[in-house]
Amino acid sequence: MLCELCDDNEAAVHLTQVVEGDVKKLNLCHQCAAQSGFNIDSALSLTDVLFGMGAPEATDAGTPEKTCRSCHMRRADFRKTSRLGCPACYETFAEELNPLLTGMHHGPSHTGKISQGAAQALADSQSVAELQKQLEDAVRNEHYEEAARLRDVIRKVRGASKSARHSANTGGGR
Amino acid sequence: MKIDDLIRRPSAWLAASNGTETEIVISSRIRVARNVRDAAFPGWAGDDETIRLFRRLRDALGTVSKLRDGVFWDISALEDLDRHLLRERHLISSELAIKKSGSGVAVSSDETVAVMVNEEDHLRLQIMRPGLDLLAMWKVADRLDSEIEALIPFAFSPRLGFLTACPTNVGTGLRASVMLHLPALRLLNEMEPVSKGLDKIGLAVRGLFGEGTEASGNMFQISNQSTLGESEKAIIQRLLQVVAELIEHEQNARHRLMEGAADRLRDHIGRALGVLNYAHLLPSAEALDSLSGLRLGAETGLLRGVESAMVNDVVMMTQPAHLQKLSAKLLDAVERDRYRARLIRQKLGVVSMV
Numbered sequence: 040m041l042c043e044l045c046d047d048n049e050a051a052v053h054l055t056q057v058v059e060g061d062v063k064k065l066n067l068c069h070q071c072a073a074q075s076g077f078n079i080d081s082a083l084s085l086t087d088v089l090f091g092m093g094a095p096e097a098t099d100a101g102t103p104e105k106t107c108r109s110c111h112m113r114r115a116d117f118r119k120t121s122r123l124g125c126p127a128c129y130e131t132f133a134e135e136l137n138p139l140l141t142g143m144h145h146g147p148s149h150t151g152k153i154s155q156g157a158a159q160a161l162a163d164s165q166s167v168a169e170l171q172k173q174l175e176d177a178v179r180n181e182h183y184e185e186a187a188r189l190r191d192v193i194r195k196v197r198g199a200s201k202s203a204r205h206s207a208n209t210g211g212g213r
Numbered sequence: 214m215k216i217d218d219l220i221r222r223p224s225a226w227l228a229a230s231n232g233t234e235t236e237i238v239i240s241s242r243i244r245v246a247r248n249v250r251d252a253a254f255p256g257w258a259g260d261d262e263t264i265r266l267f268r269r270l271r272d273a274l275g276t277v278s279k280l281r282d283g284v285f286w287d288i289s290a291l292e293d294l295d296r297h298l299l300r301e302r303h304l305i306s307s308e309l310a311i312k313k314s315g316s317g318v319a320v321s322s323d324e325t326v327a328v329m330v331n332e333e334d335h336l337r338l339q340i341m342r343p344g345l346d347l348l349a350m351w352k353v354a355d356r357l358d359s360e361i362e363a364l365i366p367f368a369f370s371p372r373l374g375f376l377t378a379c380p381t382n383v384g385t386g387l388r389a390s391v392m393l394h395l396p397a398l399r400l401l402n403e404m405e406p407v408s409k410g411l412d413k414i415g416l417a418v419r420g421l422f423g424e425g426t427e428a429s430g431n432m433f434q435i436s437n438q439s440t441l442g443e444s445e446k447a448i449i450q451r452l453l454q455v456v457a458e459l460i461e462h463e464q465n466a467r468h469r470l471m472e473g474a475a476d477r478l479r480d481h482i483g484r485a486l487g488v489l490n491y492a493h494l495l496p497s498a499e500a501l502d503s504l505s506g507l508r509l510g511a512e513t514g515l516l517r518g519v520e521s522a523m524v525n526d527v528v529m530m531t532q533p534a535h536l537q538k539l540s541a542k543l544l545d546a547v548e549r550d551r552y553r554a555r556l557i558r559q560k561l562g563v564v565s566m567v
Contacts, residue, residue, distance in 0.1 A: 110253045122333065124257035126248060126368035126376040129383070140373075140380055145415070146442020149374030151385040152355065156250075156362055157369035170371065192371055 042068035043138055065142050107131040148188065153195045167196055214284045214322060216295045220530070220538045224302055225323040226341035227525045236512045236521055237460050238343075239392040239432065242303075243350045245338040245358055246377045246386035250366040254378035255316075255331040263315035263331060270330045273364040274319040279357050280328065283321040289314040294543070297534035303341060308332055326357065333378050334386075336361065345456065347389050347449045355445070374441065384441030389449050391456050396431040396509045397466035400481060404433075407459070415439050416455060430501030430528065435459070467513060482510035482566070489561050494547065495554035497533065504528055507564070518563040527560055 042050045048068035106113045108131065112124030123129065129136060141147055170193050177186035226240050248254060252266055271287075274280050288296065288309060296310040304327045305318050316331040329337040338357055340350045368376040374384040382388070398404050408418045419434045435456060437448045470478040485506025488499065495503075508524040510516030529535060531553045537544050540552055 109251075110257060112257060116257075120256060122256045122378040123254060123380065125253040126250065126370075129370060129373055129376055136380060140383065140441060143381055143439065144384065144441035145439040148372050149370075149384045149441060151374060151387070151444045152358075154362060154367050154369035154375065155359065156366045157371075166371065196371070 040066050042066065043142055044068075045070070105131065150188065150191075153192070158196045167193060170196070214320075216286070216291075216298060217538065219298065219302060219324075220535055223522075223526050224341075224529065225325050226303075226343055227529060236508075237394055237463050238345050238456070239394055239525070240341060240343050241345055241347050241350060241392070242388075242390045243338075243340040243347060243354045244388040244390075245354050246334040246382045246388075247336040247338065247358065247361070247375055248368040248377060249335045250368045252335065252368075254333075255335060256333065256378055260315070266335065267315040267317065267331055270335060270365065271317060271319070273361060274328055274330070276364070277319075277357065277360050279321050279326045279353070279360075280319045283319060283326070285317055285319045287314075287317045288312050289316070294534055294537055298538060301529070301532040301534050304339075305329055306332060306337075326353070328357075328361075334382070345391065345453065347391070347453060348446065351387075351389070351445055351449055381438070382440050385443075385445050385448065387440055387445050387448055388436050389452050390434050390436030391452065393433050393435060393456070393459060393463070394431055394505065394508060395433055395459070395463050396505050397470055398463050399431045400470065400477075401466050403462075403466065407462070411435065411455065414455070416452065429498050431505040432501075467509075471513060478509075478513065479515060479566070482506050482513075482515050486510065486516065486561075486564060486566065489557050490564075492554045492557075494550040495557065496546075496550050497531070497553070500531055500553055500557065501528065507561070510566075515567055516564055517567055518565060519561065523560070527557060531556060 040050045042048050043066050045068060048070060050066035050068055104113050104115065107124055107128045109127035110125035112128055112131075114132065114135070117123060117128075117132065123132070137147070170189055174186055174189040174193065177183075177189060226242075249266060249270075252258065253262060255263060258266070271285055275285060286295075286299070288305075289312070291299075296305070299305045299318065300307060300310045302324065304320055304324065306329065309316055309318065309329050309332045312331065316329075318330065319328045320326070325341055327339045327341070329339070338354055338361075340354050340357075342350055370376055375386040377383050377386055395404065398407060411418050415438050417436050417438050419436070420429060420432065435452065437452055439448070443451075485503040488495070488503040489507060492499075504524055504527060507516065507519060508521055511519045511521055511524065530539065533549055536549050536552050536556070539556075544552060
């Protein structure tokens, strides 16, 4: 098993944490574990490691702490509450969250129900073009699974926005 | 519908259904977490924002078809005892029960649909039913979700799906769970390896009241942990497959006990009946464990005069808040144990061993 942070070395440190009854696992190589400040004797949580809290002097000195522009949550706040502040936090802390999500979930991206409202908003805000570009990139890099997923998302988004417009049009015509 | 009316009737989601499968399966639950677009999550929002959103969500829920004929309870307006009662009926979580102003729950008239407002997420949709019909229940949740979303825009990302306060729920926001009664596996000391195996395949095993509770009364709640990277149907189908295996496992364990260790099984059930018939101070945990033995006795045909439905009823009624509502006064722990013992003795006077 490869280290979930660097994806290069063999994982040698296996962390398990119970978060509200859910068991979370994280597998790291020696280097990443040391860099994260993981110490077998200290009670460090997974979020600490992933959010770089284990070695605050090393990572935080000099650079201002990352703060959500929308709700002003800081990394330190997330550490305290282990809950995010608002939907925009997922973008703000994407870099730190993504490995965490990969560790706790079946896959890295959503394949379930698509929000109708969001689909509409997406279609209107040219996000389809953005998705299209991601799709082309995925095909170019031979990431076919990701490409297939993106294709389905685009289809769903287009379908949703079309049917929403259709019903809006027919409604207005009467 | 008033809270005091609730205690006079059994929960629809606990209604008895027949067949071996439903003897082992107590009930199933679908929970869907949703949040309002561009709003801070409840744990981080300011008081004003919380109240504003609470009113908006309460008003929206009042117009939704499944909830129109139901009730909305503002948690801050409820007495402690009423909050506990709702929790004991699994209509609200422990977390919601201790909230101050700005939280509440919308409950359908038959208690099979409950939507919590401003718990950990803005909305927690719950569908509860007896049996194992999780796919049909997801359909109900899906329709309810779409109906609410037509009124309130949800926080959604094309990559991460529905966004939730805790990253453990992001994506589908779906937690599907099944409550199982597994006394024979417990008697044969086979629950521990089973729990470990379930954990390995990404399913959580919890007690009667979810996170952080013990499996009293041999009740185990099995649920998915991962909410991202699989569709709702895939999550449910995987859970159902494992639950089917668990049911078979429990049935095998019961057969093994009946054939190879009949005296042990009779002893277990007889002791349970003894406690229930003769205890005068009966604490909650002991009552649940003995009622588990009673249920096993009814289902293995070793007891007459009792059915699973009756056991469900007694389990619900003898919880602390239910007892106090029934007696129409606050009771301390010893008084509850006394009242619980008396109620059970009255109910089970006709039960005997075959």
